[in-house]
Amino acid sequence: MTTLKDVARLAGVSASTVSRTLSGNIHVDEQTQQKVWAAIKELNYKPNILAKSLKEGRTNTVALIIPNIRNPIFPAVTRGAEDIARKNGFTLILCNTDEDLAIEKDYIDKLTNRWVDGFIFATARDDSNHIMELKAQGIPVVFMIRSIGNDPDAVTVDNRSGAYKAVDYLISRGCTRIAFINGPLDIDLYRQRLDGYKNALKKHGISIDDGLIVNDVNDQDNGYHAMLKLLDKGIKMDAVFAASDPKAVNAIKAIKSRGLSVPGDISVIGFDDLDIANIVEPSLTTIAQPAYDIGAIAMDTLIKLISGHKNTGPTVLDTHLVVRQSVR
Amino acid sequence: MTTLKDVARLAGVSASTVSRTLSGNIHVDEQTQQKVWAAIKELNYKPNILAKSLKEGRTNTVALIIPNIRNPIFPAVTRGAEDIARKNGFTLILCNTDEDLAIEKDYIDKLTNRWVDGFIFATARDDSNHIMELKAQGIPVVFMIRSIGNDPDAVTVDNRSGAYKAVDYLISRGCTRIAFINGPLDIDLYRQRLDGYKNALKKHGISIDDGLIVNDVNDQDNGYHAMLKLLDKGIKMDAVFAASDPKAVNAIKAIKSRGLSVPGDISVIGFDDLDIANIVEPSLTTIAQPAYDIGAIAMDTLIKLISGHKNTGPTVLDTHLVVRQSVR
DNA sequence: CACCCCTTTGCAATCGATTGCAACCATTAT
DNA sequence: ATAATGGTTGCAATCGATTGCAAAGGGGTG
Known part of the structure; x- marks a missing residue:
């Protein structure tokens, strides 16, 4: 490891001068600078960032x-x-x-x-x-x-309005029994998406059915089981709003696995707009966030x-x- | 920021003693240790890792x-x-x-x-x-x-044998005109997968048709266009081996976009076994790497x-x- | 009682860079 | 010729921790 001192020695100046040449904050004589730069190049000197950070506190x-x-x-x-x-x-x-x-x-x-x-x-x-x-x-x-x-x-992102848009769109397409597959409520974004879901229903005079709401669903295969459970309970629904695209993809899998079709029997909308939204079949309608x-x-x-x-x-x-x- | 010295002062010892108490390398008297630990706790002292790293060179x-x-x-x-x-x-x-x-x-x-x-x-x-x-x-x-x-x-991973397995499997399913969508050849793994592809064909007495091989395909939508070009050239094929799952997924999209079915008209096999292999339709047969x-x-x-x-x-x-x- | 040894502790140098202060030199004004 | 000025540069302290060396203190032995 070559250090400031090595450079200083070779250039015939003090370490301070080398440091000042490097930083450029304080003026150093043109001739001296040249000597310093030459020495730096010759030794292929790279400053030790650790030492610099220690000194500068950053x-x-x-x-x-x-x-x-x-x-x-x-x-x-x-x-x-x-x-x-x-x-x-x-x-x-x-x-x-x-x-x-x-x-x-x-x-x-x-x-x-x-x-x-x-x-x-x-x-x-x-x-x-x-x-x-x-x-x-x-x-x-x-x-x-x-x-x-x-x-x-x-x-x-504005989760409330995002969720609102999703549910509002489903309703505009004629859906009325809309399930909501959501994440854990101790995370604010899922509370907000739940709010948006409820607001949209209220706005259109649709009553809120707690049996259609499943919280605490994760982004792994949890969404699959959540959806299956809803279906197997015999709960009637014509749409699902999933609070994330992975949940939506898993919901689609579950719906298909019970011999139902998307969107024929049940419409599905997600939230995120990930790459998988374009890979899953049918391709996923979703709320895009940047x-x-x-x-x-x-x-x-x-x-x-x-x-x-x-x-x-x-x-x-x-x-x-x-x-x-x-x-x- | 509290430092070693602060702790030392409060404990009534020197910085070295505090350091030694922390590291545990050198024995420190039980009573002294207690004073030091008490001071550390009281000041909520955390060592400055930057200084430590500078000294230790790590x-x-x-x-x-x-x-x-x-x-x-x-x-x-x-x-x-x-x-x-x-x-x-x-x-x-x-x-x-x-x-x-x-x-x-x-x-x-x-x-x-x-x-x-x-x-x-x-x-x-x-x-x-x-x-x-x-x-x-x-x-x-x-x-x-x-x-x-x-x-x-x-x-x-053993790319040669992996690619061999893929092509060997396609052949075992009756495919003979097997296209290969590959990455850039200045990356060794793609050369190796090309080797494996060729080896499998040779082994089964199938001649290698350079018109079926497309290199330099990336993992973005490049695979889609590569596949389209193959199809639109009118090149006859009954299978595609894609050197990665994203390429395979894009190839499937391209095949479908031309009104052909997978695997009915063309079989597709990938390489990776990513999550998307289970999302795309039909689900992707592929060579899994860990x-x-x-x-x-x-x-x-x-x-x-x-x-x-x-x-x-x-x-x-x-x-x-x-x-x-x-x-x- | 003197000496030695061992345990425990502190001093001070070190890692490599930054920077305030002071010194030095050359130039210019008096 | 002397003093003042200003531009350059070096010295030495500093950031916060680690560690070799030496010293201090206590206990044991001859």
């Missing part, structure tokens, strides 16, 4: 905390975040928690002290006090996709926060209906 | 360099790598390069100097001299999925390399045929 590194990169919503989000990080000279640490609080706390502990400059969380739940404590310590934190309360440092942009804007927000900028309120992005073939 | 951080996390093979691989990293106290930096050499070199430059302890590359090509230079500098590097030459620090394990073993290999262990040869994992419904 690492230009941020952590992205997500449930699981294998859940297909996250690659796009992650990519958005990484692109913006890279463009701003930041490096991204990826942390999968599987929604496990112990793992999440471990990561926070390990990364907190002078290690990373900030965090993006896509794992917020109502009981995520540990994240609020982080914030309280003054560490830059941005929420993404899910938030807590009405935190100003958050990038989400996954890449969410990640990108979250990272942008975090970097601004790190640079001392304060947010006046959360960023709430819009969704839009993408009509394909899974609704009659 | 960061317990590794970089994972992949083309694009949005390509569905990589989430699983990444997850495998991250799990093993975490279990060994390592932190993972994620870098997407989009196969862009400039971005890759930027990342390497930024991360090299005392920053990360090692790299995993899933981006190797024949002309990746910059990676060989990294290795030559003594920096721990592991290749994953793709390799260069017969590098001992690599984790891949994506998660590849990532996990690659990380394990890297960590051993970092600890001074030398590999005697590459790890080559096996593939297996998964029969579904896309082959007649």
Whole structure:
């Protein structure tokens, strides 16, 4: 490893001069600079970022905390975040928690002290006090996709209106018995989507049937079983609103497995607009949310926060209906 | 920020004693330890990992360099790598390069100097001299999925035999005119899969028709157009072997778009066994490779390399045929 | 009682870069 | 000729932890 001192020795100057030549903050004589640059090139010197970070109290590194990169919503989000990080000279640490609080706390502990400059969380739940404590310590934190309360440092979509659009569309296509396959209610976005679902029904004078609502469904094959259970109970329905595309895809599988057709017997609408929406058959009508942009804007927000900028309120992005073939 | 010195002052000892209490390497009197632990707890002291890393010349951080996390093979691989990293106290930096050499070199430059302890590359090509230079500098590097030459620090699958299995299976189902939709040949794995394809044909006495082979196809919608072109040229075929599941899914789309049926008119077999293989219709018969394990073993290999262990040869994992419904 | 040894602890150097302060030199004004 | 000015540069402290070396203190032995 060649260090500043090595360069200084070869150039016949002091380490300070080399440092100043590199940073460019303080003026160094033209001739001296040339000698320094020559020495740097000759030794192929690269500054030790660790030492620099220690001195400056800043690492230009941020952590992205997500449930699981294998859940297909996250690659796009992650990519958005990484692109913006890279463009701003930041490096991204990826942390999968599987929604496990112990793992999440471990990561926070390990990364907190002078290690990373900030965090993006896509794992917020109502009981995520540990994240609020982080914030309280003054560490830059941005929420993404899910938030807590009405935190100003958050990038989400308008889940209420998104869900409303989905159900409103189903009703416009003549559906009236609309099941809702939803996620856990201690995550704000699922409460909001439930709200949107109910609002749309109310708006059209359709009464809410709790028997049609299934919460706590995950994005793995859980949605398949949830749908089967609904069907096998003999509950009558002409449509399903799934709170995510993976849930919708699994619901379609379940419906088909019982010999019913989509959308002939039951219409299905999702939420996300992932790549799989175009692969499943019939192709999935869904509410699109800008996954890449969410990640990108979250990272942008975090970097601004790190640079001392304060947010006046959360960023709430819009969704839009993408009509394909899974609704009659 | 509370530091070692703060703890030392409160406990009435020197910084060295606190350090030694923390590390446990050198014996410290029981009573003194108690005072130190009390002070640590009272101040909620967390060591500055940056300072520690600077002193020790080790960061317990590794970089994972992949083309694009949005390509569905990589989430699983990444997850495998991250799990093993975490279990060994390592932190993972994620870098997407989009196969862009400039971005890759930027990342390497930024991360090299005392920053990360090692790299995993899933981006190797024949002309990746910059990676060989990294290795030559003594920096721990592991290749994953793709390799260069017969590098001992690599984790891949047996692509030749995998491709052979695919084509052999198609032939066993009565197919004889088998198209091959492949990736770029400056990546060793695609050369190997081409080899396997040819070997299987030869073995069964089927002559190789270059008009049936399309190389340089990417995993985005490129496969769709490649397939369309084959069909529209009027080339006769009864099967397609796609060198990845995304290519296979796009080929199926293209075949259907021309009014043909899978597997009725044309059988399709893929390579990967991603989640989408079960979503596409008909479900995709494919050659399964253990994506998660590849990532996990690659990380394990890297960590051993970092600890001074030398590999005697590459790890080559096996593939297996998964029969579904896309082959007649 | 003196000496030695061992355990425990502190001092100070070190990792590699940054930066305030002071010194130095050359130039210009008095 | 002397002093003041300003542009360059070097010294040394600093970021926060680790660790070799030496010293202090206690106990045991001859």
